[in-house]
Amino acid sequence: MSNLEILELDPADGDLVSGAFEVLRASHAADHPDNPAPHEGKFAKGLIHPTPGEEEHTFIAVKDGTVVGIAEIGLPMRENLHFGWASIHVRPDRRRQGAGAALLDHFIAFTRGRGRTELTLDTLMTWEDGVARDKAGQEFLEKRGFKLALTSINRRCAVDALDADTEQRLLEKAQSAAGDDYEIVSWLGRTPEELVETMARIDSTILAEVPLGDLDLQPETIDAELKNAKADRNEAMGVIPIQTVARHRASGEVVANTAVFAYDDTEYEDAFQGITIVDKEHRGHRLGLLLKLVNLRLVRENFPQVRAIWTDNADVNAPMIDINVMLGYEIVDAMGEYQIKFAE
Ligand SMILES: CC(C)(COP(=O)(O)OP(=O)(O)OC[C@H]1O[C@@H](n2cnc3c(N)ncnc32)[C@H](O)[C@@H]1OP(=O)(O)O)[C@@H](O)C(=O)NCCC(=O)NCCS
Structure with a gap:
């Protein structure tokens, strides 16, 4: 592609932002329409409000005035300074013309120029009896020497997957297993001020607990300031957390x-399961199942438009998958995280 240009997307340039979003919209429609659609408002606002603790850059490939591809790049800035990730999409009607390769070259040069040595890119893959996915992404990455480092399975659960009696029975079983040692607290939106510190503590254990395959990632330390900055970003993007925690009565800790x-x-019918974590010392009391069921009810009550919740779990995360299957989650596809490592 001779006159292909790679530019950094200026969030204030409405035409280019729409063109970039169109790449994501058309890719979703062509490649995986059964997954949640990208949301234009969230995309545009996310450009203005990058993830706290990360440097984010969005590059676009433009040909003859049309945005034909996009590379969304993230660089962690607090921990994992060796790391850089990206997600690349090319408009379905402009594939096999070199735009993807040009964006990949740019990603590698850009992150290597910032001293990053472990780079990852993701692509959807077929998983078991889920929906078949095109192999273009895998072929594209394997050709350039990337290796599959972590596979996460995407599952979908209708918010009314369980009949009311079954759901109630499961809830009661989980409540009696949890006993009286825990206070269950729920909220929508920002974490209540008095819980921010203890929530930051439990959030900091996430990366150490979640299976990461061959990814060489160190746990992040999440403090109250970072938590508040993430909450500000969610508010700015119109993303509303629905959260349920167990507070250990004896220690006051979440x-x-x-x-x-x-x-x-009110038109958007999908919601996304974030992390579920139970502190090591408090496992075995069905707290994971209990919190998920309480939270599911909150989703139904407060977001009647939401029809399904989506989750992704590392293929080796058996305890979490067991809970999800009990709740009615079904396999859709998988996300492959491909990795390449460079010497310093
Ligand atoms: C993967 C994707 C980004 C490739 O974009 P593209 O602009 O078509 O890629 P290029 O034209 O630069 O292809 C570069 C090379 O990748 C390989 N490749 C790309 N698409 C392929 C396909 N469908 N089948 C086999 N090999 C393929 C080829 O080796 C190709 O070189 P060639 O055309 O000289 O044979 C595009 O298909 C896409 O947007 N897919 C959906 C999103 C996705 O999976 N992204 C993950 C990759 S980061």
Whole structure:
């Protein structure tokens, strides 16, 4: 492609932002329409409000005035300074013309120029009896020497997957297993001020607990300031957390946490399961199942437009998958995280 240009997307340039979003919209429609659609408002606002603790750059490939591809790049700035990730999409009607390769070259040069040595890119893959996915992304990455480092399975659960009696029975079973040692607290939106410190503590354990495959990632330390900055970003993007935690009565600490994220958009029918984590010392009391069921009810009550919740779990995360299957989650596809490492 001779006259292909790679530019950094200026969030204030409405035409280019729309063109970039169109790449994501058309890719979703062509490649995986059964997954949640990208949301234009969230995309545009996310450009103006990057993820706290990360440097984010969005590059676009433009040909003859049309945005034909996009590379969304993230560089962690607090920990994992060796790391850089990206997600690349090319308009379905402009594929096999070199735009993807040009964006990939740019990603590698850009992140290597910032001293990053471990780079990752993701692509959807077929998983078991889920929906078949095109192999273009895998072929594209493997050709350039990237290796599959982590596979996460995407599952979908209708918000009314369980009949009311079954759901109630499961809830009661989980409540009696949890006993009286824990206070269950739920909220929508920002974490209540008095819980921010203890929530930051449990959030900091996430990367150490979640299976990461061959990714060489160190746990992040999440403090109250970072938590508040993330909450500001969610508010700015119209993303509403629905959160339920277990507070250990004896210590006052939050020892288990689950969150679902919905969009502030009455037309948007999907919501996203975030992390669920139970502190090591408090496992075995069905807290994970209990919190998820309480949170599911909150989603239904507060977001009647939401029809399904989506989750992704590392293929080796058996305990979490067992809970999800019990709740009615079904396999859709998988996300492959491909990695390449460079010498310093
Ligand atoms: C993967 C993707 C970004 C490739 O974009 P593209 O502009 O078509 O890629 P290029 O034209 O630069 O292809 C570069 C090379 O990748 C390989 N490749 C790309 N698409 C392929 C396909 N469908 N089948 C086999 N090999 C393919 C080829 O080796 C190709 O070189 P060639 O055309 O000289 O044979 C595009 O298909 C896409 O947007 N897919 C959906 C999103 C996705 O999976 N992204 C993940 C990759 S980061």
